[in-house]
Each structure stands twice: as structure tokens, then as C-alpha cells.
Amino acid sequence: MADTTSPIEVVQHPFVFRLLEVRRSTWLTPGMVRVTLGGGALEGFRSDAADDGARLFFPPDPLDASWVPSVDGTSLVFPGERPPGREYSPRRYDPVAGELDFDFVVHGDGSASNWARNAVPGHYLGLSGPRRSRVVTGRVDWYLLAGDETAIPSIGRRLEMLAAGTPVFAVIEVADASEEQPLPTEANLNLTWLHRANVAANDTGQLARTLATLTLPDGDGFSWAAGEATAMRSVRRHWLDERGIPDTRMRVTGYWKRAIANYDHHLPLDE
Numbered sequence: 001m002a003d004t005t006s007p008i009e010v011v012q013h014p015f016v017f018r019l020l021e022v023r024r025s026t027w028l029t030p031g032m033v034r035v036t037l038g039g040g041a042l043e044g045f046r047s048d049a050a051d052d053g054a055r056l057f058f059p060p061d062p063l064d065a066s067w068v069p070s071v072d073g074t075s076l077v078f079p080g081e082r083p084p085g086r087e088y089s090p091r092r093y094d095p096v097a098g099e100l101d102f103d104f105v106v107h108g109d110g111s112a113s114n115w116a117r118n119a120v121p122g123h124y125l126g127l128s129g130p131r132r133s134r135v136v137t138g139r140v141d142w143y144l145l146a147g148d149e150t151a152i153p154s155i156g157r158r159l160e161m162l163a164a165g166t167p168v169f170a171v172i173e174v175a176d177a178s179e180e181q182p183l184p185t186e187a188n189l190n191l192t193w194l195h196r197a198n199v200a201a202n203d204t205g206q207l208a209r210t211l212a213t214l215t216l217p218d219g220d221g222f223s224w225a226a227g228e229a230t231a232m233r234s235v236r237r238h239w240l241d242e243r244g245i246p247d248t249r250m251r252v253t254g255y256w257k258r259a260i261a262n263y264d265h266h267l268p269l270d271e
């Protein structure tokens with residue numbers, strides 16, 4: 001009988017705001033840039049889980065550091081207009097070097113994407129969070145990971161964290177072959193790359209259709225997916241209705257939604 005116990009333990013972190021400075025930026029693919037941040041404010045930073053989300057704030061003038069908010073409980077009080085904020089996945093934290101990486105998808109037009117496209121050393125950005133980490137503490141016999149480019153930072157980090165030999169199935173949809181990235185791991189990885197270039201522009205079902213073709217091992221897994229919200233809705237329905245994966249052993253999140261700016265990832269996917 002399937003184990004319906006959640007393998008996840010939630011760890012809370014103190015609510016802190018940090019003003020960070022760009023140290024360098026490195027293009028990973030034509031559409032994704034890694035921005036390495038530093039600064040004394042990183043001291044005490046914590047991110048315990050691969051799918052942590054931190055809120056980044058993008059000042060309209062990236063050289064301006066005068067907008068730093070004060071913290072009132074779990075609220076940020078800005079001296080003037082609140083700069084746009086978006087969620088991103090801490091990709092790598094090196095406390096010794098005092099460096100933190102975020103990998104940004106650079107797409108058409110958005111506060112975060114525009115900031116990342118132009119990031120150079122000396123530019124500022126604000127960070128609050130992660131507020132909490134969902135740490136895997138229970139038994140997981142295998143992992144199933146899926147998503148689009150925005151999920152790659154989390155998937156890549158998880159693959160680096162997993163113990164040697166852990167069975168992992170990953171299905172990742174990117175624009176085309178130029179957006180595929182090396183994902184080093186000691187896990188036993190079965191990875192499928194999908195290309196949006198191969199399907200119609202409005203086809204959001206390619207991920208779910210491919211996931212449906214996988215033969216998963218026996219035992220109790222943990223299934224995780226993130227990406228465009230309509231595509232994630234299909235993935236979640238497939239896992240719940242067709243695979244019978246217990247809700248407690250999956251996490252599916254809409255990280256963004258077509259034609260919606262600043263999409264709220266807390267919205268239920270079924271609405």
C-alpha cells in the first residue's frame with residue numbers, strides 16, 4: 001500500500017531584508033543568465049531546500065541604494081514607492097566566498113528579466129527570504145522532477161544534493177536545443193529534454209503527455225514540478241487522476257503564467 005505520509009518537513013527562517021550587489025553575470029544559455037551577488041548583508045543567509053523561493057526586488061535605477069526598506073514584523077516598509085518584486089530560486093550559496101547565485105530566464109519584457117539582462121557589477125538588488133524551506137526528511141525511493149526553464153535552477157540544485165544512485169526521472173521543456181544545460185549529479189538520472197519548438201505555440205500539454213509515457217519504479221516517490229501555470233495544471237491533474245500519486249507526495253507550482261505579470265504562485269492551479 002502506498003505511503004501517503006509527506007516526506008517534507010517545513011523549516012522557518014527569520015524574516016530579513018538584504019541589499020546585495022552584483023559581482024558578475026554569466027550567460028548559461030542564450031536565454032538564461034546567472035547573476036552572482038555578494039555583500040556583507042549575505043551573512044546569516046539560509047536556504048535549506050532545493051525548491052526554496054526568495055523574493056527579489058528590482059530598483060528601477062539599479063545603481064540606486066536609497067530605497068532600502070525597514071522590517072516591521074513580516075512586512076517591508078519602503079521609504080518611497082515599493083520596487084517590483086519577484087520570486088527566484090537560490091541556485092548556489094557559498095558562505096565562505098560570500099556569494100549567492102540566481103539563474104534568470106530572460107524573456108520578452110518584465111521587471112526581473114529586464115534587470116537581469118542588464119546586470120553588471122555594482123548594480124543593486126534587494127532580497128527577502130527564503131521565509132521557509134521544505135526539506136525532505138522522510139523516505140523517498142525515487143524522484144520525479146518536471147518543469148520548464150524556470151524550474152531548472154531548482155531541479156539542478158536538487159540533482160546536486162541527492163545521494164549517489166538515487167533514482168530520478170526528470171522531464172524538462174525548453175524553447176529549443178540551445179536552452180538545454182548540463183545538470184551534473186551523482187543520482188541515477190533518467191532525463192528527457194522537450195522542445196517547445198516542436199509543438200504549436202499554444203500547446204501547454206507536452207510536459208504532461210510525456211510524463212504519462214514514463215514507467216515509474218515501485219516504492220514511494222516524491223514528484224515535483226514547476227513552470228507555466230496552465231502547463232502545471234495538466235501535470236498536476238495527470239499525477240493526481242491518472243497516476244494516483246498522493247497529494248502529500250507531490251508539489252506542483254505555477255511559477256508564472258502566460259500574459260500575466262507578477263503571477264501569484266500561491267493561487268490554486270485548478271481555478
Ligand SMILES: Cc1cc2nc3c(=O)[nH]c(=O)nc-3n(C[C@H](O)[C@H](O)[C@H](O)COP(=O)(O)OP(=O)(O)OC[C@H]3O[C@@H](n4cnc5c(N)ncnc54)[C@H](O)[C@@H]3O)c2cc1C
Binds near residue numbers: 054102113256263
Ligand atoms: C518559488 C519560485 C521560484 C522561481 N524561481 C525562478 C528561477 O530561479 N528562475 C527564473 O527564471 N524564474 C523563476 N521563477 C519564475 C519568475 O518568478 C517569473 O517568471 C516572473 O514572472 C518573472 O518576472 P518578470 O518581472 O521578468 O516578468 P513579469 O512582470 O512577471 O511578467 C511580464 C510578462 O512576461 C511573461 N513571463 C514571465 N515569466 C516568463 C518566463 N519565464 N518565460 C516567458 N514569459 C514569461 C508573463 O506572462 C507576462 O506576460 C520562480 C517563481 C517562483 C514562484
